[in-house]
Amino acid sequence: MSLVRKGRVITLVGLVLLAGVYVRALVFTPVERLQGPAQKIYYLHVPAAIWAETAIVLVGLAGIFYLFLKDPRLDRFAEASAEVGTVFATIVLTTGPIWGKPIWGTWWTWDARLTSTLLLFFLYVGYLLLRSAITDPTLRGRYAAVLGICGMCLVPFIHLSVYMFRTLHPQPIVLKPGAPSLPASMLVTWLCSVGVFTLLYIGFVTQRYALSLQREAQGGSGA
Amino acid sequence: MPDVPQNSGYMVAAYLVTAVILIGYAVSLYRRTPKA
Amino acid sequence: MAELLAQAWTVARKDLVLEFRTRTAVLSAVVFTALVLTVFNFGRDPTAVAATDLAPGILWVTFTFAAMLGLNRAFQLELENGALEGLLAAPLSRVSLYWGKLFANLVFVGVVEAVGLPLFVLFFDVPLGHALLPLVGVMGLATLGIVTVGTLFSAMVIRTRFAELMLPVLLLPFLIPPLVFAVLATARLLSARPLSEALAYLKLLAAYDIVFLGVATMLFRYTVDE
Numbered sequence: 001m002s003l004v005r006k007g008r009v010i011t012l013v014g015l016v017l018l019a020g021v022y023v024r025a026l027v028f029t030p031v032e033r034l035q036g037p038a039q040k041i042y043y044l045h046v047p048a049a050i051w052a053e054t055a056i057v058l059v060g061l062a063g064i065f066y067l068f069l070k071d072p073r074l075d076r077f078a079e080a081s082a083e084v085g086t087v088f089a090t091i092v093l094t095t096g097p098i099w100g101k102p103i104w105g106t107w108w109t110w111d112a113r114l115t116s117t118l119l120l121f122f123l124y125v126g127y128l129l130l131r132s133a134i135t136d137p138t139l140r141g142r143y144a145a146v147l148g149i150c151g152m153c154l155v156p157f158i159h160l161s162v163y164m165f166r167t168l169h170p171q172p173i174v175l176k177p178g179a180p181s182l183p184a185s186m187l188v189t190w191l192c193s194v195g196v197f198t199l200l201y202i203g204f205v206t207q208r209y210a211l212s213l214q215r216e217a218q219g220g221s222g223a
Numbered sequence: 224m225p226d227v228p229q230n231s232g233y234m235v236a237a238y239l240v241t242a243v244i245l246i247g248y249a250v251s252l253y254r255r256t257p258k259a
Numbered sequence: 260m261a262e263l264l265a266q267a268w269t270v271a272r273k274d275l276v277l278e279f280r281t282r283t284a285v286l287s288a289v290v291f292t293a294l295v296l297t298v299f300n301f302g303r304d305p306t307a308v309a310a311t312d313l314a315p316g317i318l319w320v321t322f323t324f325a326a327m328l329g330l331n332r333a334f335q336l337e338l339e340n341g342a343l344e345g346l347l348a349a350p351l352s353r354v355s356l357y358w359g360k361l362f363a364n365l366v367f368v369g370v371v372e373a374v375g376l377p378l379f380v381l382f383f384d385v386p387l388g389h390a391l392l393p394l395v396g397v398m399g400l401a402t403l404g405i406v407t408v409g410t411l412f413s414a415m416v417i418r419t420r421f422a423e424l425m426l427p428v429l430l431l432p433f434l435i436p437p438l439v440f441a442v443l444a445t446a447r448l449l450s451a452r453p454l455s456e457a458l459a460y461l462k463l464l465a466a467y468d469i470v471f472l473g474v475a476t477m478l479f480r481y482t483v484d485e
Contacts, residue, residue: 004256011249018245022238036228041237048241067481087248091241098237102230122432129428133419143415146478147429150408153474154433157467161439164460200245207252214257 003210011203017196021189029189041099043189047197048091049113052120053155055085055201059127060152063145072216075141078148079131080208084201086124092117115162123151137216263355270351270359275366277336284332285370288325292375295321296382310383315445318379319401319438322372326402326434327427329368330409333360334417334426353480361410361475368402390448393457397448400464401441404471408433411475414482433471440464 001009025043032039062078065071096114097107108114127147134140182190278284299317376398380387387394409430416425444460 007256008253011252015246015249018242022242026234026238031227033227035230037231037234038228038237040234044237044241067478087244091244094240094244095237098233098240102228102233119432119435126429126432130415130419130425133421133425139418142481143419146411146415146481149478150411150433150471150474153470154436157436157470160463161436164443164463165439204248204252207256211252211256 003206003213007203007206007208007210009203010199010206014196014199014203017192017199021193021196024192025189029186030183032186035103038099038102041095043193045092045095045099046190047194048088048095049117050194051197051201052085052088052092052117055081055088056120056123056148056155057152059085059148063148063152066141066145067149070141072137072141075137075144076209076212077205078144079212080205082124082127082131082148083208084204086121086128087204088197088201089117089121089124093121110162110166112159112162112166115166116158119158119162120155123154127151263352263358266351266355267358267362270356271362271366274333274336274360274363278363278367285367288328288332288367288371289374291328292321292325292371293378295324296375296378300382311385311449314379314383314385314449315442317383318376318445319442321375321379322368322398322402323405323434323438325371325375326368326405326409327430329364329371330406330413330426330430331423332367333364333410334413334422337417353483354476356483357410357414357476357479360414361406364406364410365402368406372398372402385449387449388451390451393454393461394445394448397441397444397457397461397464400461400468401437404437404464404467405434407468407471407475411479411482414479437464437467440467 021043025040029040029043031037058081059078062074062081066074066078093114096111096117100109100111100114101107104111127144130147131140131144134143296317299313299321303313376394379385409426412426412429412433416422416429419425440460440463444457444464447457447460448454
């Protein structure tokens with residue numbers, strides 16, 4: 001089975017299971033008393049955030065190995081992970097405000113997670129822009145690796161600085177979003193969602209990787 | 224006991240947006256990659 | 260180690276001599292800083308917000324602009340003089356090359372900040388008092404962080420299309436953490452809080468500097484070598 005096909009199958013399975021998660025979350029998971037139905041956004045928002053952040057760490061790690069091993073497969077993977085990470089970050093940045101509006105009363109507050117994801121998004125966009133601005137594949141791989149490694153190292157500082165800034169400027173929080181400990185039923189839904197997003201990440205990255213392969217085969221220096 | 228807030232509109236919106244993004248990206252990948 | 264530093268100094272000195280011979284770049288950067296501070300004054304309503312509330316933010320946005328200017332001019336210099344190729348041909352360690360460029364950039368930005376700070380104090384009537392020395396410490400640490408990553412990225416961006424646009428786009432996300440730490444520390448210092456409160460932020464700035472100085476030193480050779 002070719003790589004493209006594998007990727008497509010995994011993605012399809014992921015999307016079908018996503019529908020399952022949707023049903024479970026919307027119909028079979030209890031409504032949270034304080035936040036109401038809007039709290040269910042949590043089941044999509046958080047798994048997306050987990051992968052948005054994991055993806056950039058993987059980009060950084062791939063970068064480190066690429067600089068040592070110079071294996072183009074690592075660079076292709078990094079490119080794929082960056083693009084998929086951007087998609088997941090977009091989900092976080094759209095579901096976040098939609099959740100925030102009924103809970104906090106405003107579309108955007110500089111909440112720690114949203115702000116961190118925003119910075120993450122900028123890192124991803126910068127990474128993809130850098131890649132698109134270099135035509136020579138070896139140079140592109142090297143420079144992307146350097147940027148990816150720096151981005152990965154920045155992530156803990158992003159969290160630190162956003163946290164420090166936040167505790168100084170308390171947000172007008174009406175209700176506390178997200179419960180520290182979920183009751184069993186909600187936890188299961190959340191875990192299922194994390195599993196589905198994981199599957200989707202793998203499926204997307206596989207396809208995107210195959211796309212890079214194809215572009216290299218066709219035009220020499222793809223994008 | 225306070226009422227549960229009636230904000231399911233937002234829930235639907237978020238679930239819709241997420242589905243659009245994920246399915247949209249899947250379709251984009253499908254169309255960009257070659258015949259398997 | 261001594262050899263590395265000596266080489267770095269050679270690199271730095273070449274840049275600095277070029278820089279201060281004409282003085283145009285430094286003067287322009289200083290004037291720019293003064294203008295930015297002036298613009299900030301008109302950007303706020305003095306009856307609504309006290310200067311001391313905005314002061315830390317204003318100071319650090321201004322310094323960030325100054326740093327970006329300094330970095331931009333650094334690679335303009337490269338483009339014009341093609342100096343980079345010459346340097347690479349020389350038997351210079353890549354680490355010294357990086358440290359040399361870093362030092363030259365630091366001097367440039369340092370000069371601009373040295374003029375900018377008194378101007379800032381003047382324009383916004385900010386009493387410094389005992390906060391001066393710690394504030395200089397904050398400035399040193401934060402500027403080091405900014406210029407460390409900036410120098411590394413400048414080396415990359417030079418070989419890409421749309422270089423002048425690419426540098427800020429790539430760099431700004433990296434500047435936010437040191438900026439946040441610097442602003443929070445400055446706010447503490449300017450409101451005459453005890454030094455211990457600002458100390459936490461100074462440590463975070465130092466941590467940032469150590470991490471990125473290390474990472475950039477190790478990665479620099481990949482931006483110039485095959």
